[in-house]
Amino acid sequence: MTVLDEAYQRLHGKGPEFGGDEEGNHGLTNHGPMAVEVMVRRGLDLNVHRWLDRYLDRLTDLPGTVDPITAHNWRAALGDPRRIGDWTAWFTRQLAEHPWRQVLATWWPRLLPGIIAGSTHGVIRVGHAVRALRAADDDRPAAAELGHGLAFWAARWRPLPGLGAPVPDLAEAAALTARAALAAVPRLADQSGLIAHRLTRLAELPGWPAALANLRPPAAPADVPVLLADLVEAAVLDYLGHGQASPVLLVHTATAPNAVRHVLPVLPTAMWVPSLTAVWSAGAAITAAYAPARPESPSAPQLGSDPVAEVLDLGARHGDEHVIKFADTALDVFDDTGDPRVLAAALHAARLIESP
Template identity: 55%
Template sequence: MGDPKRAGDWLAHFDRELRDRPWREVLGEWWPRLLPGIAAGATHGVIRVGHAVRVLRTDGENPQRLAELGQALGYWAARWQPVPGAGPLTGRSDVPTALAAVPRIPTQTGGIRDRLGRLPDVPDWPAAVAALRPPGDPAGAERTLTELVHRAGLDYLRFGHGNPVMLVHAVTAPTAVLRTLPALDPALWAPSVAAAWSATAAVTSVYAPPTPAPAPAVTVGGPAEVFARAARHGDAHVVKLADAVLEAHAATGDARVLAAAGYAGQLI
Protein backbone atom coordinates (compact mmCIF):
# COMPACT_ATOMS: atom_id res chain seq x y z
CA MET A 1 0.00 0.00 0.00
CA GLY A 2 1.08 3.57 -0.66
CA ASP A 3 3.07 2.83 -3.83
CA PRO A 4 1.48 4.74 -6.75
CA LYS A 5 3.46 2.64 -9.23
CA ARG A 6 1.32 -0.35 -8.18
CA ALA A 7 -1.97 1.38 -8.97
CA GLY A 8 -2.67 -0.95 -11.89
CA ASP A 9 -2.15 -3.99 -9.69
CA TRP A 10 -4.51 -2.65 -7.06
CA LEU A 11 -7.18 -1.84 -9.66
CA ALA A 12 -6.94 -5.37 -11.06
CA HIS A 13 -7.07 -6.84 -7.55
CA PHE A 14 -10.26 -5.06 -6.56
CA ASP A 15 -11.86 -5.74 -9.92
CA ARG A 16 -11.41 -9.47 -9.23
CA GLU A 17 -12.52 -9.14 -5.61
CA LEU A 18 -15.76 -7.40 -6.49
CA ARG A 19 -16.59 -9.87 -9.23
CA ASP A 20 -16.03 -12.83 -6.91
CA ARG A 21 -17.41 -11.60 -3.57
CA PRO A 22 -20.23 -9.39 -2.22
CA TRP A 23 -19.17 -5.74 -2.12
CA ARG A 24 -20.01 -5.34 1.58
CA GLU A 25 -17.72 -8.26 2.38
CA VAL A 26 -14.86 -6.73 0.39
CA LEU A 27 -15.43 -3.32 1.97
CA GLY A 28 -15.57 -4.81 5.47
CA GLU A 29 -12.26 -6.59 4.96
CA TRP A 30 -10.39 -3.67 3.41
CA TRP A 31 -11.84 -0.66 5.24
CA PRO A 32 -9.83 -1.25 8.46
CA ARG A 33 -6.68 -1.84 6.40
CA LEU A 34 -7.12 1.34 4.36
CA LEU A 35 -8.47 3.58 7.13
CA PRO A 36 -5.09 4.35 8.80
CA GLY A 37 -3.97 5.78 5.43
CA ILE A 38 -6.90 8.20 5.21
CA ALA A 39 -4.69 11.05 3.94
CA ALA A 40 -4.30 9.15 0.64
CA GLY A 41 -4.45 11.49 -2.35
CA ALA A 42 -5.40 14.47 -0.17
CA THR A 43 -8.24 12.28 1.22
CA HIS A 44 -9.63 11.57 -2.25
CA GLY A 45 -9.34 7.82 -1.63
CA VAL A 46 -11.90 7.81 1.17
CA ILE A 47 -13.99 10.47 -0.61
CA ARG A 48 -14.31 8.27 -3.70
CA VAL A 49 -15.18 5.23 -1.59
CA GLY A 50 -17.85 7.23 0.24
CA HIS A 51 -19.50 8.30 -3.00
CA ALA A 52 -19.46 4.73 -4.36
CA VAL A 53 -20.87 3.21 -1.18
CA ARG A 54 -23.64 5.78 -0.94
CA VAL A 55 -24.86 5.00 -4.45
CA LEU A 56 -24.58 1.23 -3.97
CA ARG A 57 -26.66 1.52 -0.81
CA THR A 58 -29.34 3.78 -2.28
CA ASP A 59 -29.55 2.72 -5.94
CA GLY A 60 -28.52 -0.93 -5.77
CA GLU A 61 -25.81 -2.90 -7.51
CA ASN A 62 -24.86 -2.79 -11.15
CA PRO A 63 -21.52 -3.46 -12.88
CA GLN A 64 -20.71 0.23 -13.29
CA ARG A 65 -21.25 1.03 -9.59
CA LEU A 66 -19.24 -1.99 -8.48
CA ALA A 67 -16.44 -0.92 -10.82
CA GLU A 68 -16.56 2.56 -9.28
CA LEU A 69 -16.09 1.09 -5.82
CA GLY A 70 -13.21 -1.08 -7.02
CA GLN A 71 -11.47 1.88 -8.60
CA ALA A 72 -11.96 3.92 -5.43
CA LEU A 73 -10.51 1.19 -3.22
CA GLY A 74 -7.62 0.67 -5.63
CA TYR A 75 -6.82 4.38 -5.72
CA TRP A 76 -6.90 4.54 -1.91
CA ALA A 77 -4.59 1.54 -1.58
CA ALA A 78 -2.08 2.90 -4.11
CA ARG A 79 -2.03 6.34 -2.48
CA TRP A 80 -2.30 5.10 1.12
CA GLN A 81 -0.82 7.70 3.49
CA PRO A 82 -1.20 8.03 7.26
CA VAL A 83 -1.77 11.26 9.14
CA PRO A 84 1.30 11.70 11.38
CA GLY A 85 0.55 11.00 15.01
CA ALA A 86 -3.00 9.76 14.40
CA GLY A 87 -4.35 6.94 16.53
CA PRO A 88 -7.18 6.19 18.94
CA LEU A 89 -8.97 9.17 20.44
CA THR A 90 -8.13 9.75 24.10
CA GLY A 91 -9.35 13.29 24.70
CA ARG A 92 -12.32 14.89 26.41
CA SER A 93 -13.10 17.73 23.98
CA ASP A 94 -16.25 18.10 21.95
CA VAL A 95 -15.97 18.84 18.24
CA PRO A 96 -16.05 22.68 18.38
CA THR A 97 -13.46 22.79 21.17
CA ALA A 98 -11.16 20.29 19.48
CA LEU A 99 -11.35 22.09 16.13
CA ALA A 100 -10.66 25.45 17.73
CA ALA A 101 -7.51 24.04 19.34
CA VAL A 102 -5.94 22.63 16.15
CA PRO A 103 -2.49 24.25 15.76
CA ARG A 104 -1.22 25.49 12.39
CA ILE A 105 2.05 24.47 10.81
CA PRO A 106 4.28 27.56 10.71
CA THR A 107 5.14 27.32 6.99
CA GLN A 108 2.14 26.62 4.80
CA THR A 109 3.88 25.99 1.49
CA GLY A 110 4.29 23.01 -0.81
CA GLY A 111 2.04 20.04 -1.54
CA ILE A 112 0.05 18.11 1.01
CA ARG A 113 2.73 15.45 1.52
CA ASP A 114 5.29 18.12 2.39
CA ARG A 115 2.87 19.86 4.69
CA LEU A 116 1.78 16.71 6.51
CA GLY A 117 5.44 15.87 6.98
CA ARG A 118 5.81 19.01 9.12
CA LEU A 119 3.12 18.04 11.62
CA PRO A 120 5.43 16.03 13.91
CA ASP A 121 7.46 19.21 14.44
CA VAL A 122 4.45 21.15 15.77
CA PRO A 123 4.59 20.87 19.59
CA ASP A 124 0.82 20.94 20.12
CA TRP A 125 -0.04 18.51 17.31
CA PRO A 126 0.11 15.18 19.25
CA ALA A 127 -2.37 16.48 21.82
CA ALA A 128 -4.62 18.04 19.16
CA VAL A 129 -4.95 14.92 17.01
CA ALA A 130 -6.03 12.89 20.07
CA ALA A 131 -8.12 15.62 21.74
CA LEU A 132 -11.59 14.64 20.52
CA ARG A 133 -13.77 12.70 22.95
CA PRO A 134 -14.18 9.12 21.64
CA PRO A 135 -17.76 8.04 20.97
CA GLY A 136 -19.22 5.67 23.50
CA ASP A 137 -21.37 3.65 21.11
CA PRO A 138 -22.31 3.45 17.41
CA ALA A 139 -25.01 6.11 17.78
CA GLY A 140 -22.45 8.40 19.37
CA ALA A 141 -20.08 7.79 16.48
CA GLU A 142 -22.71 8.91 14.00
CA ARG A 143 -23.50 12.02 16.06
CA THR A 144 -19.83 12.92 16.34
CA LEU A 145 -19.25 12.63 12.61
CA THR A 146 -22.37 14.64 11.85
CA GLU A 147 -21.14 17.40 14.17
CA LEU A 148 -17.65 17.22 12.64
CA VAL A 149 -19.01 17.79 9.13
CA HIS A 150 -21.25 20.58 10.40
CA ARG A 151 -18.50 22.42 12.29
CA ALA A 152 -15.95 21.97 9.51
CA GLY A 153 -18.48 23.48 7.10
CA LEU A 154 -18.90 26.49 9.36
CA ASP A 155 -15.13 26.78 9.70
CA TYR A 156 -14.86 26.98 5.91
CA LEU A 157 -16.69 30.30 6.16
CA ARG A 158 -13.97 31.54 8.55
CA PHE A 159 -10.82 30.02 7.04
CA GLY A 160 -11.65 28.98 3.47
CA HIS A 161 -9.78 31.97 2.08
CA GLY A 162 -6.52 30.33 3.18
CA ASN A 163 -6.77 27.62 0.52
CA PRO A 164 -10.24 27.43 -1.01
CA VAL A 165 -9.78 24.07 -2.75
CA MET A 166 -7.84 22.07 -0.20
CA LEU A 167 -9.93 23.16 2.79
CA VAL A 168 -13.00 21.65 1.12
CA HIS A 169 -11.54 18.27 2.11
CA ALA A 170 -11.82 19.08 5.80
CA VAL A 171 -15.58 18.79 5.16
CA THR A 172 -15.82 16.14 2.46
CA ALA A 173 -13.49 13.55 4.06
CA PRO A 174 -15.61 13.10 7.22
CA THR A 175 -18.73 13.23 5.03
CA ALA A 176 -17.40 10.23 3.11
CA VAL A 177 -16.77 8.31 6.34
CA LEU A 178 -20.26 9.18 7.61
CA ARG A 179 -21.82 7.87 4.40
CA THR A 180 -19.91 4.61 4.68
CA LEU A 181 -20.80 3.79 8.31
CA PRO A 182 -24.12 2.03 7.56
CA ALA A 183 -22.31 -0.49 5.35
CA LEU A 184 -19.75 -1.35 8.07
CA ASP A 185 -19.70 -3.51 11.16
CA PRO A 186 -20.49 -1.20 14.11
CA ALA A 187 -17.19 -2.29 15.67
CA LEU A 188 -15.48 -0.23 12.95
CA TRP A 189 -17.40 2.96 13.67
CA ALA A 190 -15.23 4.30 16.51
CA PRO A 191 -11.93 3.91 14.61
CA SER A 192 -13.65 5.47 11.61
CA VAL A 193 -14.46 8.55 13.70
CA ALA A 194 -10.84 8.76 14.86
CA ALA A 195 -9.53 8.58 11.29
CA ALA A 196 -12.06 11.14 10.01
CA TRP A 197 -11.11 13.50 12.82
CA SER A 198 -7.41 13.09 12.02
CA ALA A 199 -8.08 13.99 8.38
CA THR A 200 -10.07 17.12 9.22
CA ALA A 201 -7.58 18.21 11.87
CA ALA A 202 -4.61 17.63 9.54
CA VAL A 203 -6.13 19.50 6.59
CA THR A 204 -7.04 22.34 8.94
CA SER A 205 -3.56 22.46 10.43
CA VAL A 206 -1.69 22.52 7.15
CA TYR A 207 -3.99 24.78 5.09
CA ALA A 208 -6.14 26.98 7.35
CA PRO A 209 -4.66 30.37 8.29
CA PRO A 210 -4.34 31.23 11.97
CA THR A 211 -6.66 34.22 11.67
CA PRO A 212 -10.28 33.95 10.47
CA ALA A 213 -11.65 36.26 7.80
CA PRO A 214 -14.66 38.51 8.37
CA ALA A 215 -17.98 36.83 7.68
CA PRO A 216 -18.38 36.60 3.89
CA ALA A 217 -21.30 38.14 2.06
CA VAL A 218 -23.06 35.14 0.55
CA THR A 219 -26.62 34.91 -0.70
CA VAL A 220 -28.12 31.72 0.67
CA GLY A 221 -31.21 30.18 -0.84
CA GLY A 222 -32.85 26.88 -0.06
CA PRO A 223 -30.98 23.59 -0.45
CA ALA A 224 -32.12 23.06 -4.04
CA GLU A 225 -30.92 26.51 -5.07
CA VAL A 226 -27.60 26.04 -3.26
CA PHE A 227 -26.88 22.89 -5.21
CA ALA A 228 -28.16 24.36 -8.50
CA ARG A 229 -25.73 27.27 -8.12
CA ALA A 230 -22.86 24.87 -7.42
CA ALA A 231 -23.76 22.85 -10.49
CA ARG A 232 -23.84 25.97 -12.64
CA HIS A 233 -20.45 26.97 -11.24
CA GLY A 234 -19.11 23.63 -12.41
CA ASP A 235 -15.98 23.28 -10.29
CA ALA A 236 -15.76 19.79 -8.79
CA HIS A 237 -14.82 21.03 -5.33
CA VAL A 238 -17.66 23.53 -5.22
CA VAL A 239 -20.08 20.75 -6.17
CA LYS A 240 -18.63 18.34 -3.60
CA LEU A 241 -18.80 20.92 -0.83
CA ALA A 242 -22.41 21.74 -1.71
CA ASP A 243 -23.22 18.04 -1.60
CA ALA A 244 -21.68 17.74 1.87
CA VAL A 245 -23.20 20.85 3.44
CA LEU A 246 -26.66 19.94 2.16
CA GLU A 247 -26.40 16.76 4.22
CA ALA A 248 -25.10 18.72 7.21
CA HIS A 249 -28.04 21.10 6.91
CA ALA A 250 -30.51 18.23 6.67
CA ALA A 251 -29.03 16.63 9.80
CA THR A 252 -28.74 19.76 11.94
CA GLY A 253 -31.23 22.27 10.55
CA ASP A 254 -28.53 24.96 10.63
CA ALA A 255 -28.96 27.06 7.49
CA ARG A 256 -25.65 28.87 8.09
CA VAL A 257 -23.69 25.91 6.80
CA LEU A 258 -25.30 26.22 3.36
CA ALA A 259 -23.38 29.46 2.82
CA ALA A 260 -20.11 27.50 2.65
CA ALA A 261 -20.96 26.28 -0.85
CA GLY A 262 -21.62 29.81 -2.10
CA TYR A 263 -18.43 31.05 -0.46
CA ALA A 264 -16.43 28.32 -2.21
CA GLY A 265 -18.01 29.42 -5.46
CA GLN A 266 -16.78 32.97 -4.86
CA LEU A 267 -13.26 31.89 -3.93
CA ILE A 268 -12.61 29.22 -6.56
Protein backbone atom coordinates in the same frame (compact mmCIF):
# COMPACT_ATOMS: atom_id res chain seq x y z
CA MET B 1 -28.47 1.59 -18.11
CA THR B 2 -28.62 4.75 -15.99
CA VAL B 3 -26.81 8.00 -16.75
CA LEU B 4 -24.58 7.35 -13.74
CA ASP B 5 -23.67 3.87 -15.00
CA GLU B 6 -22.82 5.32 -18.40
CA ALA B 7 -20.67 8.00 -16.77
CA TYR B 8 -18.81 5.46 -14.66
CA GLN B 9 -18.05 3.35 -17.72
CA ARG B 10 -16.67 6.37 -19.56
CA LEU B 11 -14.45 7.22 -16.59
CA HIS B 12 -13.10 3.78 -15.76
CA GLY B 13 -10.51 3.80 -18.51
CA LYS B 14 -8.90 6.84 -16.88
CA GLY B 15 -6.49 6.97 -13.96
CA PRO B 16 -7.28 8.49 -10.54
CA GLU B 17 -4.72 11.24 -11.03
CA PHE B 18 -3.30 13.28 -13.86
CA GLY B 19 -0.35 15.62 -14.28
CA GLY B 20 2.07 13.67 -12.04
CA ASP B 21 5.35 12.09 -13.10
CA GLU B 22 6.76 8.64 -13.77
CA GLU B 23 8.08 8.36 -10.21
CA GLY B 24 4.57 8.49 -8.82
CA ASN B 25 4.72 12.03 -7.45
CA HIS B 26 1.34 13.62 -6.89
CA GLY B 27 -0.63 15.02 -9.76
CA LEU B 28 -4.18 16.34 -9.63
CA THR B 29 -7.02 14.08 -8.58
CA ASN B 30 -9.64 12.82 -10.99
CA HIS B 31 -12.87 14.04 -9.39
CA GLY B 32 -15.10 12.95 -12.25
CA PRO B 33 -16.70 9.88 -10.60
CA MET B 34 -17.43 11.77 -7.38
CA ALA B 35 -18.90 14.80 -9.12
CA VAL B 36 -21.18 12.83 -11.45
CA GLU B 37 -22.57 10.82 -8.53
CA VAL B 38 -23.64 14.09 -6.92
CA MET B 39 -25.02 15.48 -10.18
CA VAL B 40 -27.24 12.45 -10.72
CA ARG B 41 -28.33 11.89 -7.12
CA ARG B 42 -29.10 15.59 -6.54
CA GLY B 43 -30.71 16.03 -9.96
CA LEU B 44 -28.56 19.02 -10.89
CA ASP B 45 -29.78 20.91 -13.90
CA LEU B 46 -26.89 20.12 -16.21
CA ASN B 47 -26.03 17.61 -18.90
CA VAL B 48 -23.78 15.01 -17.25
CA HIS B 49 -22.30 13.71 -20.50
CA ARG B 50 -21.59 17.22 -21.76
CA TRP B 51 -19.81 17.99 -18.48
CA LEU B 52 -17.83 14.75 -18.89
CA ASP B 53 -16.90 15.61 -22.49
CA ARG B 54 -15.00 18.60 -21.15
CA TYR B 55 -13.66 16.90 -18.05
CA LEU B 56 -12.32 13.78 -19.77
CA ASP B 57 -9.96 15.92 -21.85
CA ARG B 58 -7.96 16.60 -18.68
CA LEU B 59 -7.46 12.98 -17.74
CA THR B 60 -4.84 10.40 -18.64
CA ASP B 61 -5.38 6.70 -19.24
CA LEU B 62 -5.33 4.24 -16.35
CA PRO B 63 -1.76 2.89 -16.06
CA GLY B 64 -1.16 -0.75 -16.91
CA THR B 65 -0.19 -3.48 -14.48
CA VAL B 66 3.37 -3.95 -13.21
CA ASP B 67 3.33 -6.93 -10.86
CA PRO B 68 0.12 -8.70 -9.77
CA ILE B 69 -1.05 -8.10 -6.21
CA THR B 70 -1.95 -11.23 -4.27
CA ALA B 71 -3.32 -12.17 -0.87
CA HIS B 72 0.30 -12.62 0.25
CA ASN B 73 2.10 -9.55 -1.09
CA TRP B 74 -0.48 -6.74 -0.81
CA ARG B 75 1.09 -5.13 2.28
CA ALA B 76 4.28 -4.34 0.39
CA ALA B 77 2.28 -2.58 -2.33
CA LEU B 78 0.39 -0.23 0.02
CA GLY B 79 1.26 3.38 -0.63
CA ASP B 80 3.02 2.73 -3.94
CA PRO B 81 1.32 4.95 -6.56
CA ARG B 82 3.21 3.20 -9.36
CA ARG B 83 1.06 0.14 -8.60
CA ILE B 84 -2.31 1.79 -9.27
CA GLY B 85 -2.89 -0.50 -12.25
CA ASP B 86 -2.10 -3.55 -10.10
CA TRP B 87 -4.43 -2.40 -7.33
CA THR B 88 -7.23 -1.73 -9.81
CA ALA B 89 -6.84 -5.21 -11.30
CA TRP B 90 -6.83 -6.73 -7.80
CA PHE B 91 -10.01 -5.03 -6.66
CA THR B 92 -11.71 -5.75 -9.97
CA ARG B 93 -11.09 -9.46 -9.35
CA GLN B 94 -12.16 -9.26 -5.72
CA LEU B 95 -15.45 -7.58 -6.58
CA ALA B 96 -16.12 -10.09 -9.35
CA GLU B 97 -15.66 -12.97 -6.90
CA HIS B 98 -17.18 -11.59 -3.69
CA PRO B 99 -20.10 -9.34 -2.67
CA TRP B 100 -19.11 -5.68 -2.53
CA ARG B 101 -20.06 -5.38 1.15
CA GLN B 102 -17.70 -8.24 2.00
CA VAL B 103 -14.82 -6.67 0.05
CA LEU B 104 -15.44 -3.32 1.73
CA ALA B 105 -15.56 -4.86 5.22
CA THR B 106 -12.28 -6.70 4.56
CA TRP B 107 -10.36 -3.74 3.19
CA TRP B 108 -11.78 -0.79 5.14
CA PRO B 109 -9.79 -1.52 8.34
CA ARG B 110 -6.65 -2.23 6.29
CA LEU B 111 -6.87 1.10 4.48
CA LEU B 112 -8.15 3.21 7.39
CA PRO B 113 -4.71 4.01 8.90
CA GLY B 114 -3.79 5.61 5.55
CA ILE B 115 -6.97 7.67 5.23
CA ILE B 116 -5.12 10.84 4.22
CA ALA B 117 -4.35 9.03 0.92
CA GLY B 118 -4.59 11.37 -2.05
CA SER B 119 -5.53 14.29 0.21
CA THR B 120 -8.47 12.12 1.45
CA HIS B 121 -9.74 11.60 -2.11
CA GLY B 122 -9.41 7.84 -1.71
CA VAL B 123 -11.97 7.61 1.06
CA ILE B 124 -14.15 10.28 -0.56
CA ARG B 125 -14.31 8.36 -3.83
CA VAL B 126 -15.18 5.19 -1.91
CA GLY B 127 -17.91 7.07 -0.06
CA HIS B 128 -19.57 8.27 -3.26
CA ALA B 129 -19.44 4.74 -4.74
CA VAL B 130 -21.01 3.27 -1.61
CA ARG B 131 -23.83 5.82 -1.79
CA ALA B 132 -24.54 4.69 -5.34
CA LEU B 133 -24.48 1.04 -4.25
CA ARG B 134 -26.76 1.64 -1.30
CA ALA B 135 -29.29 2.98 -3.80
CA ALA B 136 -28.85 0.02 -6.18
CA ASP B 137 -27.15 -2.91 -4.48
CA ASP B 138 -26.54 -4.96 -7.64
CA ASP B 139 -25.27 -2.09 -9.81
CA ARG B 140 -22.16 -3.51 -11.52
CA PRO B 141 -20.73 -0.19 -12.80
CA ALA B 142 -21.09 1.22 -9.27
CA ALA B 143 -19.34 -1.86 -7.85
CA ALA B 144 -16.56 -1.31 -10.39
CA GLU B 145 -16.36 2.30 -9.22
CA LEU B 146 -15.94 1.07 -5.64
CA GLY B 147 -12.99 -0.99 -6.85
CA HIS B 148 -11.39 2.04 -8.49
CA GLY B 149 -11.86 4.04 -5.28
CA LEU B 150 -10.34 1.34 -3.09
CA ALA B 151 -7.45 0.96 -5.54
CA PHE B 152 -6.66 4.68 -5.41
CA TRP B 153 -6.81 4.66 -1.61
CA ALA B 154 -4.45 1.66 -1.45
CA ALA B 155 -1.97 3.11 -3.96
CA ARG B 156 -1.78 6.47 -2.15
CA TRP B 157 -2.04 4.99 1.36
CA ARG B 158 0.11 6.81 3.93
CA PRO B 159 -0.01 7.01 7.71
CA LEU B 160 -0.21 10.35 9.47
CA PRO B 161 2.55 11.43 11.85
CA GLY B 162 1.44 11.32 15.47
CA LEU B 163 -1.61 9.11 14.95
CA GLY B 164 -1.66 6.67 17.84
CA ALA B 165 1.33 8.29 19.53
CA PRO B 166 1.15 8.62 23.32
CA VAL B 167 0.04 12.00 24.59
CA PRO B 168 2.44 13.41 27.20
CA ASP B 169 -0.34 13.84 29.75
CA LEU B 170 -3.56 12.07 28.85
CA ALA B 171 -5.23 13.64 31.85
CA GLU B 172 -4.91 16.99 30.07
CA ALA B 173 -6.54 15.76 26.86
CA ALA B 174 -9.77 17.70 26.48
CA ALA B 175 -13.14 16.23 25.58
CA LEU B 176 -14.04 18.98 23.16
CA THR B 177 -16.87 19.39 20.71
CA ALA B 178 -15.90 19.06 17.05
CA ARG B 179 -15.93 22.84 16.53
CA ALA B 180 -13.75 23.46 19.58
CA ALA B 181 -11.38 20.60 18.76
CA LEU B 182 -10.82 21.96 15.23
CA ALA B 183 -10.18 25.42 16.64
CA ALA B 184 -7.58 23.95 19.03
CA VAL B 185 -5.56 22.27 16.27
CA PRO B 186 -2.13 23.93 16.10
CA ARG B 187 -1.13 25.38 12.74
CA LEU B 188 2.09 24.76 10.87
CA ALA B 189 4.29 27.83 10.87
CA ASP B 190 5.40 26.91 7.35
CA GLN B 191 2.27 26.36 5.28
CA SER B 192 4.08 26.09 1.97
CA GLY B 193 4.64 23.35 -0.56
CA LEU B 194 2.65 20.32 -1.61
CA ILE B 195 0.42 18.51 0.86
CA ALA B 196 2.95 15.66 1.17
CA HIS B 197 5.57 18.14 2.39
CA ARG B 198 3.17 19.74 4.85
CA LEU B 199 2.02 16.42 6.30
CA THR B 200 5.63 15.39 6.93
CA ARG B 201 6.14 18.57 9.00
CA LEU B 202 3.34 17.53 11.39
CA ALA B 203 5.78 15.19 13.14
CA GLU B 204 7.59 18.24 14.53
CA LEU B 205 4.53 20.40 15.20
CA PRO B 206 4.30 21.23 18.93
CA GLY B 207 1.05 20.00 20.43
CA TRP B 208 0.09 17.87 17.44
CA PRO B 209 -0.39 14.48 19.20
CA ALA B 210 -2.26 16.18 22.04
CA ALA B 211 -4.55 17.95 19.54
CA LEU B 212 -5.52 14.60 18.04
CA ALA B 213 -6.70 13.50 21.49
CA ASN B 214 -8.88 16.57 22.03
CA LEU B 215 -12.04 15.41 20.29
CA ARG B 216 -14.67 14.07 22.68
CA PRO B 217 -14.53 10.27 22.30
CA PRO B 218 -17.67 8.19 21.81
CA ALA B 219 -18.81 6.24 24.84
CA ALA B 220 -20.05 3.49 22.51
CA PRO B 221 -20.24 2.84 18.76
CA ALA B 222 -23.84 4.06 18.79
CA ASP B 223 -22.52 7.58 19.51
CA VAL B 224 -20.40 7.69 16.35
CA PRO B 225 -23.05 8.78 13.80
CA VAL B 226 -23.91 11.88 15.85
CA LEU B 227 -20.25 12.74 16.46
CA LEU B 228 -19.48 12.32 12.76
CA ALA B 229 -22.39 14.57 11.85
CA ASP B 230 -21.07 17.17 14.32
CA LEU B 231 -17.62 16.97 12.73
CA VAL B 232 -19.02 17.52 9.23
CA GLU B 233 -21.12 20.46 10.43
CA ALA B 234 -18.14 22.04 12.21
CA ALA B 235 -15.93 21.75 9.13
CA VAL B 236 -18.59 23.28 6.86
CA LEU B 237 -19.12 26.21 9.23
CA ASP B 238 -15.36 26.73 9.67
CA TYR B 239 -15.02 27.12 5.91
CA LEU B 240 -16.73 30.50 6.19
CA GLY B 241 -13.72 31.83 8.11
CA HIS B 242 -10.94 29.58 6.79
CA GLY B 243 -11.81 28.91 3.17
CA GLN B 244 -9.97 31.89 1.73
CA ALA B 245 -6.63 30.45 2.90
CA SER B 246 -6.91 27.42 0.60
CA PRO B 247 -10.34 27.28 -1.05
CA VAL B 248 -9.93 23.83 -2.60
CA LEU B 249 -7.96 21.88 0.02
CA LEU B 250 -10.07 23.03 2.97
CA VAL B 251 -13.23 21.69 1.32
CA HIS B 252 -11.96 18.20 2.22
CA THR B 253 -12.14 18.79 5.98
CA ALA B 254 -15.90 18.47 5.46
CA THR B 255 -16.25 16.14 2.47
CA ALA B 256 -13.99 13.42 3.94
CA PRO B 257 -15.96 12.90 7.18
CA ASN B 258 -19.18 13.14 5.19
CA ALA B 259 -17.95 10.29 2.99
CA VAL B 260 -17.26 8.17 6.09
CA ARG B 261 -20.67 9.08 7.40
CA HIS B 262 -22.32 7.60 4.31
CA VAL B 263 -20.24 4.41 4.46
CA LEU B 264 -20.88 3.83 8.17
CA PRO B 265 -24.27 2.05 7.81
CA VAL B 266 -22.76 -0.77 5.74
CA LEU B 267 -19.76 -1.32 8.03
CA PRO B 268 -19.65 -3.64 11.04
CA THR B 269 -20.17 -1.55 14.19
CA ALA B 270 -16.73 -2.62 15.45
CA MET B 271 -15.28 -0.36 12.72
CA TRP B 272 -17.27 2.73 13.63
CA VAL B 273 -15.05 4.17 16.38
CA PRO B 274 -11.78 3.62 14.44
CA SER B 275 -13.43 5.26 11.42
CA LEU B 276 -14.29 8.38 13.43
CA THR B 277 -10.78 8.51 14.90
CA ALA B 278 -9.12 8.19 11.51
CA VAL B 279 -11.18 10.75 9.65
CA TRP B 280 -10.95 13.21 12.55
CA SER B 281 -7.15 12.93 12.33
CA ALA B 282 -7.26 13.55 8.57
CA GLY B 283 -9.40 16.66 8.97
CA ALA B 284 -7.15 17.91 11.75
CA ALA B 285 -4.10 17.37 9.53
CA ILE B 286 -5.56 19.40 6.66
CA THR B 287 -6.57 22.10 9.14
CA ALA B 288 -3.05 22.25 10.59
CA ALA B 289 -1.51 22.36 7.12
CA TYR B 290 -3.81 24.87 5.40
CA ALA B 291 -6.12 26.78 7.75
CA PRO B 292 -5.12 30.19 9.10
CA ALA B 293 -4.43 30.62 12.79
CA ARG B 294 -7.10 33.32 12.94
CA PRO B 295 -10.26 32.96 10.88
CA GLU B 296 -11.51 35.89 8.86
CA SER B 297 -15.04 37.23 9.14
CA PRO B 298 -16.13 37.69 5.55
CA SER B 299 -19.55 38.96 4.70
CA ALA B 300 -21.70 35.86 4.39
CA PRO B 301 -23.50 35.44 1.06
CA GLN B 302 -27.14 36.44 1.25
CA LEU B 303 -29.66 33.63 0.84
CA GLY B 304 -32.87 33.91 -1.11
CA SER B 305 -36.32 32.59 -0.31
CA ASP B 306 -35.43 29.06 -1.50
CA PRO B 307 -31.81 28.58 -0.41
CA VAL B 308 -31.67 24.84 -1.17
CA ALA B 309 -32.68 25.43 -4.78
CA GLU B 310 -30.23 28.33 -4.92
CA VAL B 311 -27.32 26.14 -3.80
CA LEU B 312 -28.23 23.39 -6.27
CA ASP B 313 -28.62 25.86 -9.11
CA LEU B 314 -25.33 27.57 -8.30
CA GLY B 315 -23.50 24.23 -8.21
CA ALA B 316 -24.86 23.36 -11.64
CA ARG B 317 -24.04 26.77 -13.13
CA HIS B 318 -20.58 26.96 -11.54
CA GLY B 319 -19.55 23.49 -12.71
CA ASP B 320 -16.42 23.03 -10.59
CA GLU B 321 -16.20 19.59 -9.03
CA HIS B 322 -15.16 20.89 -5.59
CA VAL B 323 -18.04 23.35 -5.49
CA ILE B 324 -20.44 20.56 -6.45
CA LYS B 325 -19.12 18.15 -3.78
CA PHE B 326 -19.02 20.81 -1.04
CA ALA B 327 -22.56 21.92 -1.87
CA ASP B 328 -23.67 18.29 -1.58
CA THR B 329 -22.10 18.04 1.87
CA ALA B 330 -23.56 21.36 3.01
CA LEU B 331 -27.01 20.21 1.90
CA ASP B 332 -26.60 17.02 3.93
CA VAL B 333 -25.86 19.13 7.00
CA PHE B 334 -28.77 21.46 6.28
CA ASP B 335 -31.09 18.46 6.07
CA ASP B 336 -29.98 17.55 9.60
CA THR B 337 -29.83 20.95 11.24
CA GLY B 338 -31.77 23.50 9.17
CA ASP B 339 -28.90 25.94 9.84
CA PRO B 340 -28.76 28.39 6.91
CA ARG B 341 -25.10 29.18 7.65
CA VAL B 342 -24.03 25.88 6.08
CA LEU B 343 -25.72 26.89 2.83
CA ALA B 344 -23.97 30.25 3.03
CA ALA B 345 -20.70 28.31 3.31
CA ALA B 346 -21.53 26.47 0.08
CA LEU B 347 -22.17 29.78 -1.68
CA HIS B 348 -18.91 31.11 -0.20
CA ALA B 349 -17.00 28.20 -1.72
CA ALA B 350 -18.46 29.02 -5.12
CA ARG B 351 -17.33 32.60 -4.65
CA LEU B 352 -13.76 31.55 -3.76
CA ILE B 353 -13.18 28.73 -6.26
CA GLU B 354 -12.72 29.69 -9.88
CA SER B 355 -15.31 28.38 -12.31
CA PRO B 356 -13.90 26.12 -15.05
